[in-house]
Amino acid sequence: MKKYLSPANIITVAGGVLAFIGMTAYFTDSVNLSVPTFFYGVPILLIGLGLKTSEIPPVKLVNSDNFKKNKFNRPKELTDLVKDVTRWRYGIKAHLESSLESLNLWNEDNPPQLKEIEEITKEERNGFRMNFEINDVPFEQWLAKQERLNRFFVKGLVSELVINDNKKEFDLIFFY
Numbered sequence: 001m002k003k004y005l006s007p008a009n010i011i012t013v014a015g016g017v018l019a020f021i022g023m024t025a026y027f028t029d030s031v032n033l034s035v036p037t038f039f040y041g042v043p044i045l046l047i048g049l050g051l052k053t054s055e056i057p058p059v060k061l062v063n064s065d066n067f068k069k070n071k072f073n074r075p076k077e078l079t080d081l082v083k084d085v086t087r088w089r090y091g092i093k094a095h096l097e098s099s100l101e102s103l104n105l106w107n108e109d110n111p112p113q114l115k116e117i118e119e120i121t122k123e124e125r126n127g128f129r130m131n132f133e134i135n136d137v138p139f140e141q142w143l144a145k146q147e148r149l150n151r152f153f154v155k156g157l158v159s160e161l162v163i164n165d166n167k168k169e170f171d172l173i174f175f176y
Contacts, residue, residue, distance in 0.1 A: 006088045008051035015045030056089040062118035073126060074119075075154045075176055082128070085114060103145050103152060110136040115169070127175035139163055139170055149174075 022038025025031075061082065085095045095114040100106045113133040120129050142161055149159045153174070160173040 006055060006057070008048055008055050008088075008090070010048075012045060012048030012052060015041050015043070015048050017041070019045050051090055054091045056092060056095065058087050058089075059085045059095055059114050060116040061086045062116055077154045078128060078174070078176065081153060082117060082119075085117060099152070103148060105137050105142060105145060107136040112137050120173070122173075122175070125175045127173055130172045130174075131169060132172060133169050134167075139167075142170065142172070 018037045018041025020041070022034050022036075022041050025034035026038060081096075089095065094100070094111045097106070097111070100112060105112065112135050115131045115133055117131070118129045120127055139161070146159055146161060149172070150157050154176065156176065158175045160175075161170060162173065163170045
């Protein structure tokens with residue numbers, strides 16, 4: 001249900017309803033209702049459609065209850081990162097676009113896509129697992145940037161890169 005309640009969908013539906021009411025009122029000679037609803041409905045509909053073309057859905061947060069419980073045990077920067085990627089975004093090609101560009105892990109035509117994020121505990125250490133679709137940025141390029149990844153989001157992180165069996169996805173795991 002959440003995937004249908006994006007701001008772009010709500011604006012598009014509201015504009016479509018207003019434009020429909022305006023057109024219906026115009027053809028039934030209800031001039032007082034037709035002018036404002038039509039002239040407000042069409043631009044709102046176009047704004048919603050414009051937003052819809054540049055929309056990126058939120059990343060799946062696995063075990064969201066675990067994320068809410070442990071909010072005091074993690075760095076603020078990582079909490080902000082998770083909140084940023086788990087909301088609707090507009091005008092970008094992928095989540096973490098500016099971060100990946102500054103790390104030189106970006107391909108303009110087919111960028112890596114963040115698919116899901118999960119807070120994990122492994123060997124008494126807390127961390128995050130980010131699942132990326134590789135696309136046109138080779139895994140070896142990610143391995144070359146691993147040292148920089150350790151200090152990019154928060155100083156003192158320890159990262160692991162684990163390629164999945166299908167060779168099209170990998171997990172970036174941070175421990176803090």
